[in-house]
Amino acid sequence: MNHFARRTATFTAALGVGALLLTAGCSEDEAKENVDKAKGAVTSVLSTPSATASGEATASGSATATETATTSPGAEVEETKIPTQGGQEVTISGDIYEKYVEAGGAAGALGAPLEAQENGPGDGKYQDFAGGTIYSAKDGDAHIVWGEIRKAWEANGGANGKLGYPTSDEMDIPGGKESTFTGGTITWKDGQTTVTPK
Numbered sequence: 001m002n003h004f005a006r007r008t009a010t011f012t013a014a015l016g017v018g019a020l021l022l023t024a025g026c027s028e029d030e031a032k033e034n035v036d037k038a039k040g041a042v043t044s045v046l047s048t049p050s051a052t053a054s055g056e057a058t059a060s061g062s063a064t065a066t067e068t069a070t071t072s073p074g075a076e077v078e079e080t081k082i083p084t085q086g087g088q089e090v091t092i093s094g095d096i097y098e099k100y101v102e103a104g105g106a107a108g109a110l111g112a113p114l115e116a117q118e119n120g121p122g123d124g125k126y127q128d129f130a131g132g133t134i135y136s137a138k139d140g141d142a143h144i145v146w147g148e149i150r151k152a153w154e155a156n157g158g159a160n161g162k163l164g165y166p167t168s169d170e171m172d173i174p175g176g177k178e179s180t181f182t183g184g185t186i187t188w189k190d191g192q193t194t195v196t197p198k
Contacts (some may be wrong), residue, residue: 041132077167082113084105090116096127096134099142108133110144137165137182144169149179152193162197 015185043127079093080100090113092100103110111130120126123138131145137159143166145153159165171178176189 029048080105084112084114090114092127093117095136095142096125099134099136099144100127100129103144109146120165121166122159124159124165126159130181135159135166140167142167143167143179145179147171147177148188148193149177152188152195153179153181155194163195 006183023036054139078097079091080097081091083089083091089118092113094117096117100110100133102110106112109131114130115129117125117127120137124136124140126133126135132144134142134144136142145166153161153163153166156163162183162185166179166181166182173189176187178185178187178189184195187194187196
């Protein structure tokens with residue numbers, strides 16, 4: 001699903017929820033008017049070349065997240081800016097932003113960003129969050145590394161080590177979790193972490 005389709009699906013879901021909230025306790029005419037207003041607002045946001053939508057997010061306290069989606073012929077950039085408790089506004093963008101949203105954003109297990117996106121080895125990139133880190137190799141997808149698997153990966157050099165960049169998020173296995181990397185696998189099972197190079 002492309003960026004625009006995901007954004008459209010999100011706005012459509014928001015429209016449905018908004019319509020339900022707007023129509024509760026209203027007469028039939030008031031409910032129809034409120035739904036029409038919500039449709040107009042969503043249509044306006046989706047048809048504007050440069051659109052901004054704001055919403056509340058919670059991570060280690062309250063923070064306001066601003067999502068900006070800019071569309072131009074053949075290109076689309078999505079990002080969110082989240083003010084941290086220290087008052088600094090941190091931007092999350094591109095494929096790291098997509099993975100962050102997929103993981104629940106600031107209200108999810110990753111929580112608030114700790115710092116801006118940084119460059120990794122081999123033209124990759126990464127961004128640290130309160131609950132883990134999202135890494136993306138130059139020609140790869142973004143993946144989350146956290147918990148005991150992250151500790152073992154970093155102890156083995158992280159993206160600079162023989163294991164390299166993650167090629168999967170954590171997957172459930174009987175008794176634990178597993179993540180794959182360009183240079184091997186890390187398994188956390190029954191409280192034990194095992195690093196298996198290729």
